[in-house]
Amino acid sequence: MTHTAWVFPGQGSQAIGMGTDLLDVPAAKARFEQAEQLLGWSVVEICQHKENKVSQTRYTQPCMYVVETVLADLLTAKGQRPNYVAGHSLGEYAALYTAGVFDFESGLRLIQRRAELMDSASDGMMAALLGCDRSQLDVALAQTTDVVLANDNNDGQVVISGTPDAVEAMLSQVKSKRAIRLNVSGAFHSPLMAEAANQFNPLLESVEFQPANIPVLSNVDPLPSTDATALKDRLRRQMTGTVRWREISTQFAAENVQRVIEVGPGKVLTGIIKRTCPNLVLENIGSIADLPT
Structure with a gap:
C-alpha cells in the first residue's frame, strides 16, 4: 500500500x-x-x-x-x-x-x-544560503551569538535568522554558492x-x-x-x-x-x-x- x-x-x-x-x-x-x-x-x-x-x-x-x-x-x-x-x-x-x-x-x-x-x-534579519558548506555553517553558528538556523530545508538550502550584525557576520564567514538577504520584517524562527x-x-x-x-x-x-x-x-x-x-x-x-x-x-x-x-x-x-x- x-x-x-x-x-x-x-x-x-x-x-x-x-x-x-x-x-x-x-x-x-x-x-x-x-x-x-x-x-x-x-x-x-x-x-x-x-x-x-x-x-x-x-x-x-x-x-x-x-x-x-x-x-x-x-x-x-x-x-x-x-x-x-x-x-x-x-x-x-x-x-x-x-x-x-x-x-x-x-x-x-x-x-x-x-x-x-x-x-x-521590526528587529532582525534573515538570509538564505544556497550551496553552503554545512559543516562550516554549523561551526560558525556555534561560535556566533544572536544568530540561529531558522530553516533547515535540505543539505543545500538553509536560512539563518538573527540581529543584522550577526547575520552579516555569518555571511562573511560561511562560503556558499549564493547568499540572499530576505525581504522580511523581522528575524522569524x-x-x-x-x-x-x-x-x-x-x-x-x-x-x-x-x-x-x-x-x-x-x-x-x-x-x-x-x-x-x-x-x-x-x-x-x-x-x-x-x-x-x-x-x-x-x-x-x-x-x-x-x-x-x-x-x-x-x-x-x-x-x-x-x-x-x-x-x-x-x-x-x-x-x-x-x-x-
Missing part, C-alpha cells in the same frame, strides 16, 4: 492571482466569503492586487491558509486522504486544520494574529520572536485542540503525532524554533511514505524535498486544474 503525505507551503510561495480559479466552485467561494467576514478584508482582492499586497506578511499568511485549506477540502471531497500531513512554517496551520485539530475559523483567527505580530516585528510569541500565546491557549485524525509532523519536532496537547505545544514553540524540514523529509522515508503532494501555490516544497528524498513521487495541487477528476 502506498503511503501519501500532504505538505503545505509557507511564505514565499504566494503569487498574485493565486486561488482565483477556485471561485468557480461554490463551496470554495463560500469559504472565501466566510474568510472575508472573519478577517475584515477580502482574500480575493488582496490576491488580485497589482501592487503585490499578497506578499505583505500580514496578508500573505491568511491568504495562503485560506487557499491551502480550500484545496485540501476539495481533495478530501474527491475521496482523497493522506496518511501524514506537514506544513512549512505557516503551512503547519493548514496541516493541523486538515488533520481535524481545529476548525477553519479557529485556524484563520490564529494565523491572522500570527501574521500581524510577525509583520510588526529565532529567539528574537520571543515577544511576538508571548503576545500570540493567549489566543493560542484559548483555542481547543482536538486529537489529530491524521498524524502531523511538526516544524519543531518531525516525529508524527496525533496528540492534541503535544501538537499545541509544538505550535507554541514554532515562532521561535527552527523549521526542521530536512528532518521531516527524511522522516517520510522512515514512515514508508512513497508519495508527497504539495497542496498550495507553487512548487517550493516539492523542489526542496526532491533533493533530500529523490525517490519519492512528488505531485502538486495548486489549482482547480490540478485536482483529480
Whole structure:
C-alpha cells in the first residue's frame, strides 16, 4: 500500500492571482466569503492586487491558509486522504486544520494574529544560503551569538535568522554558492520572536485542540503525532524554533511514505524535498486544474 503525505507551503510561495480559479466552485467561494467576514478584508482582492499586497506578511499568511485549506477540502471531497500531513512554517496551520485539530475559523483567527505580530516585528534579519558548506555553517553558528538556523530545508538550502550584525557576520564567514538577504520584517524562527510569541500565546491557549485524525509532523519536532496537547505545544514553540524540514523529509522515508503532494501555490516544497528524498513521487495541487477528476 502506498503511503501519501500532504505538505503545505509557507511564505514565499504566494503569487498574485493565486486561488482565483477556485471561485468557480461554490463551496470554495463560500469559504472565501466566510474568510472575508472573519478577517475584515477580502482574500480575493488582496490576491488580485497589482501592487503585490499578497506578499505583505500580514496578508500573505491568511491568504495562503485560506487557499491551502480550500484545496485540501476539495481533495478530501474527491475521496482523497493522506496518511501524514506537514506544513512549512505557516503551512503547519493548514496541516493541523486538515488533520481535524481545529476548525477553519479557529485556524484563520490564529494565523491572522500570527501574521500581524510577525509583520510588526521590526528587529532582525534573515538570509538564505544556497550551496553552503554545512559543516562550516554549523561551526560558525556555534561560535556566533544572536544568530540561529531558522530553516533547515535540505543539505543545500538553509536560512539563518538573527540581529543584522550577526547575520552579516555569518555571511562573511560561511562560503556558499549564493547568499540572499530576505525581504522580511523581522528575524522569524529565532529567539528574537520571543515577544511576538508571548503576545500570540493567549489566543493560542484559548483555542481547543482536538486529537489529530491524521498524524502531523511538526516544524519543531518531525516525529508524527496525533496528540492534541503535544501538537499545541509544538505550535507554541514554532515562532521561535527552527523549521526542521530536512528532518521531516527524511522522516517520510522512515514512515514508508512513497508519495508527497504539495497542496498550495507553487512548487517550493516539492523542489526542496526532491533533493533530500529523490525517490519519492512528488505531485502538486495548486489549482482547480490540478485536482483529480
